[in-house]
Amino acid sequence: AQSVTQLDSHVSVSEGTPVLLRCNYSSSYSPSLFWYVQHPNKGLQLLLKYTSAATLVKGINGFEAEFKKSETSFHLTKPSAHMSDAAEYFCVVSDPGNTPLVFGKGTRLSVIA
Amino acid sequence: DSGVTQTPKHLITATGQRVTLRCSPRSGDLSVYWYQQSLDQGLQFLIQYYNGEERAKGNILERFSAQQFPDLHSELNLSSLELGDSALYFCASSVEAGGYIEQFFGPGTRLTVL
Numbered sequence: 001a002q003s004v005t006q007l008d009s010h011v012s013v014s015e016g017t018p019v020l021l022r023c024n025y026s027s028s029y030s031p032s033l034f035w036y037v038q039h040p041n042k043g044l045q046l047l048l049k050y051t052s053a054a055t056l057v058k059g060i061n062g063f064e065a066e067f068k069k070s071e072t073s074f075h076l077t078k079p080s081a082h083m084s085d086a087a088e089y090f091c092v093v094s095d096p097g098n099t100p101l102v103f104g105k106g107t108r109l110s111v112i113a
Numbered sequence: 114d115s116g117v118t119q120t121p122k123h124l125i126t127a128t129g130q131r132v133t134l135r136c137s138p139r140s141g142d143l144s145v146y147w148y149q150q151s152l153d154q155g156l157q158f159l160i161q162y163y164n165g166e167e168r169a170k171g172n173i174l175e176r177f178s179a180q181q182f183p184d185l186h187s188e189l190n191l192s193s194l195e196l197g198d199s200a201l202y203f204c205a206s207s208v209e210a211g212g213y214i215e216q217f218f219g220p221g222t223r224l225t226v227l
Binding site: 032034036042043044045046049051090094096099100101102103104105106 | 115117146155156157158161169171203205213215216217218219220221
């Protein structure tokens with residue numbers, strides 16, 4: 001069965017500095033991987049997804065993630081944090097076929113002015 | 114706005130009661146998913162329907178049930194409610210049922226059981 005581990009429950013960065021949110025996954029197959037963002041009192045929004053095409057995936061709002069099979073990682077990065085990036089971020093894995101999404105426990109990103 | 118609507122936004126009820134949460138998927142989406150988000154359990158998949166048929170089941174309690182109607186909207190029924198059922202319940206929809214398909218999430222229904 002697939003699983004996801006988000007290595008940090010809370011990350012705090014200064015505005016304008018890089019963001020790194022770490023995610024490791026476990027899957028028996030070639031998984032699909034996603035990052036979703038949840039702003040306070042809002043639903044979840046897809047940031048980006050990896051589905052076995054290019055290993056470097058670009059998403060919305062300047063975020064990107066790199067799929068590293070050898071390290072079973074899918075870390076999320078952004079070169080320069082903005083105040084509006086403060087939110088909860090979820091790394092998600094899904095095996096091929098009709099399997100449900102499996103969510104990590106989330107990483108809360110705080111951005112300090 | 115994802116195009117997925119959920120009603121009601123908030124629900125406050127007492128232990129032992131029964132409630133129904135409603136979800137309307139995006140136009141054209143055949144698959145509907147229900148998730149529960151709580152502080153201690155995180156985000157958990159409950160159940161999936163595809164074009165009216167149950168497709169996958171997750172950590173859904175026997176006290177909970179769901180269905181998808183011919184117009185593709187879905188309802189999640191929660192009965193014999195307990196304090197621990199207090200959570201944010203999300204509905205999501207997708208065009209197809211594959212695991213690689215992006216799911217679009219509604220804003221959620223916040224259930225408080227007193």
